[in-house]
Amino acid sequence: MSAPTVPAERSRTPQLLGLSLAYFMVLLDTTVLAVAERSIMTSLHTGVVGVGWATTTYTMALAAALVLGGSLADRLGGYRVFVVGVAGFGAASLACACSPDLAALLVFRALLGLFAAAIVPSSLALIAHLYRQPRSRGRAISAWAAISGAAMAAGPVLGGWLIAVAGWRAVFVLNAPLALVVLVLCRSRIATVRRARAISWLPHLVLAATLASATLAITRAGQRSWPQAALFGLVALALAFGTAAIDRSSPAPLVPGSLRRNRPVWTAFGWGAAINYALTTVIFSIPLVLAASPARTGVALLPMTLLVAVNPLLTGRLVAAFGPVVPIRLGFVAFPVGLCLAAAAVAGDHAVLLGVGLLLCGAGVSWTLPALVGYAVDRAAPDAAGAVGGILNATRQVGATLAAAAAGATLSPRTPAVPFLIAAAVCLIGLASTVARHRSRTPDRAPELPSDRVSN
Template identity: 35%
Template structure:
């Protein structure tokens, strides 16, 4: 739970501090996108490898290595003298986060063999992220009033406590597992090229030769990844993992939900501060109704899933998110900021209702020996959604004639995607 907490906290506190970072280190909207996206991009690109490392070296050892890397990178972020240095440090942070997340889930899978108890444990694990989401904007806003660098130093004591507790955890089993280097390289190239094309294309123009080259490279890398998984002797993502339709549905829901949540947090942080003149602390407080309610309702999700089945919270969460996005898009440009904050609540609550049941659904659908790999695949889908959500939302914003127009296009398009995934969930009878 502490692992998921510190990873989620880092992504939340940074959004509120973006204007202050730009004032100190420079850079336009593209630079701000990279500060957020390079973390989630590295996170998503290395999650599959992290799942393999978890299975091969044991979840406990891999978790510890990831936490040490994350803490050291956090210190580097806080000390960064320039924007490029900060972006590189954020990249390393993403690598540490990639090791922490699937291994924390694998530790739960090893500790709880009963599906009901495991579902409750996963709900508590998810609560760590929910508490981080609730505290992140406010903590980030308050610390940014002192200095934006402090938002990174706060990770150090949390990481230290997690490592001390890890010493009391039983050793995890180690399973022979060969590395799929071809698949890993192809995955990194595909995600990196796609994100580069989306972010830089908004600035350079999507007809620029460099952008077209990045798109072509991404397509080739995707084909290479598929071939590596189909024909490789040790695929990073075994094709058999997708034999059950429920696995595919779970991954799509995770992707779209995170794209919506991360995209909204990125957009609304800029909206409150740059369009409505709110301070970083006031912005954090405006996020509080959404994030605090998410944390409060999180334990309820597992009980609802136990009583009514997983379909109810998964479908209901997507529909609630879609409704919230449509209402936000419909608000007039000068609506009271408190009203905007209120209508952000359905987006956060809907997202929180999907995460625990989707995670439980996937882990129950795969054998215990593949828990690390399955966790890596799930979290890859989630973080890919987050990184591409920020990239696409920012690209639309950068090319829109006015901020409000870009905001509405982003919100309505994402709401449509959520409706489609909700219908797909019903269709496949999750």
């Protein structure tokens, strides 16, 4: 079968907007909930631990299912998986809004994470097939990152307003009309390359259990429940060995063969984990350090969140002009400097210094993340684009979870700067790896799309 005709740039714009809004919706659900915690505690008669699980359940399900979501996108077709994910996300959001108690909210939050895991890798795979030239693909991914990154800026402000007007349930109701808009914008089917092999479910289920157990171990360690952390850690380790053993004999392995020894792609996965570690450290620690109202916290974070929303468009131009490694390296330079300034600011209560530090942190995210996504996609086979998206976002979620646990364990009134300094060290390791990657002289070429096995 011949490859599908790629539509003109103008006709692809609504679809790109829809794909970007879908990711916006997934990120908004995380950032907007941060300011709803007190309202949920009062409404559902729960405490800090309960509302913490409302957040952790979502991220656990998302991290555990992202690789499966990527495999489904590769093997069933990215468009089918994307549509189901968006529709399910909207329905699960309404279910969260109608939750009568905490137990029901946790169940529906887990479902929300599963549908989000279908959206993220499939949206990236669809962009890879809409824009098959590396330069145009880089610009499209930058626009995708800019629109979705606006959720970071809009979340705290929009969430505070919605809660003031209609309570925490309005935060979830918002996702339903957004899902409808996405489905309308992406109503035209996007043809994607897919594999003909069936999915082997057992490795995915064991991997999901592995990631969930590891997340529980990290979370309990952050809460300093060391016996439970050790128990879950041992379970995660045993499940990890089981996953590897099962996957070796699987007819449809978790990681496509073209990715198994693809060092540039796995390096990009590590970069993604490092960036999310640093980003989550800031988002988790700043509200606790400031101990301010949601509105004031949102304003304090604006230097970072606004830049994350706007700067990826410039990153796309940098990638087109110099390749992805230059903005990735710029980000890994800006981020640790910003984190060190933020550490000095929270230790000495300097608002201006904190603003400058957060501005540099925003530059670090917005330079690095869109470029490394394009870097990974360009170096993977076209039929592995969904797997790349799934694994990349899974490693990012692991980095985020580890950051929250580490910050929770080290942040105190006496040591407010420690989490920021640890995150700066993580970014410097990322910077060192960009130098090592450059010295390996890996060619900056994207693979050609095959002409068969196209899903229409």
